[in-house]
Amino acid sequence: MWRSKRTAIALASLNNWIIHQLDVNNAFLHGELQEDVYMIVPPGVTPRKPNQVCKLIKSLYGLKQASRRWYERLTSFLLQHNYKQASSDHSLFIKSTPTSFTLLLVYVDDVIISGNSMAEIQTMKTALHTTFKIKDLGQLKYFLGIEVTHSKLGITLCQRKYFLDLLEDAGLLDSKPVSTPSDPSCKLHQDSSLPYHDIPSYRRLVGR
Incomplete structure (x- = not known):
């Protein structure tokens, strides 16, 4: 993931591509459960019968299945829109046409979208928003702990x-600050x- 992220940013800098960031609202809630999952009735809700529980229809935050189901749904959505999943990194999706090249990098609910066609990028943003509801954060500035600065000379990364x-x-x-943060002669022992x-x-x- 880290290598793909740096490569995507490097390509955008070298080719002067557009590179934007998106945030998916409540991403895990979009996952469709394929198994029966039950939960205790939440506080404030009075069950009609004793010992009743809730059967979940969709994923909730905290479920072990939540991230996997969300990723499966997003992957299916992108493949339907003619994106191809990279074999070396399954979080990277690419769409190439005779007139445009677009890449999309996903990390949970954070998305980087980059390419040489603003029209294609805007089309993808609209499709994502219609299906999942996204927040368009505009030009990439901060992603996974890395600050991204844009200038005429290119893109600079800083942590x-x-x-x-x-x-x-x-x-x-x-x-x-010290030049050597730990003592190389220190021996570990049972504490x-x-x-x-x-x-x-x-x-x-x-x-x-």
Whole structure:
């Protein structure tokens, strides 16, 4: 995904293509469930009979199936509109005609659309909005932690904001920079102290 994203931006810069960003509203709610999924009656709703549960018709955020069902529906939609899915990266879709070339890169509910024809891009935006309801964010400026700056010389990528947010979350924003952030002679050993108090925060920081 990261390689495809950088390649898409590089192509747009080299060929002076249009490159815009879209956001799909409530993306996971567009997924159609293919199996029976039940949930406890939510607070505030009084069931007619005791021990009743709700049977879901569509996906909800938090379901294991939600992202997969949304991706399957979006893929089907794009294939119907003559886009071809790249074999090397299934999040990349391409449409080529004698007069235009358009690529579409998907990351959950964030979409990059780029190409040499504004008419084709606008047609795709309209089709996506009609089916899924999208937010048109215009020219690509920020995507997955990377700031994108446009100029006459091309496109510049910067992760300054991402790193500042990471340092702030880790409580290290006021720390002094060093050339070697860790001691190479440090030996790992078993620690009998209590686990870190905020486990979700630790997992999030390690993942970033």
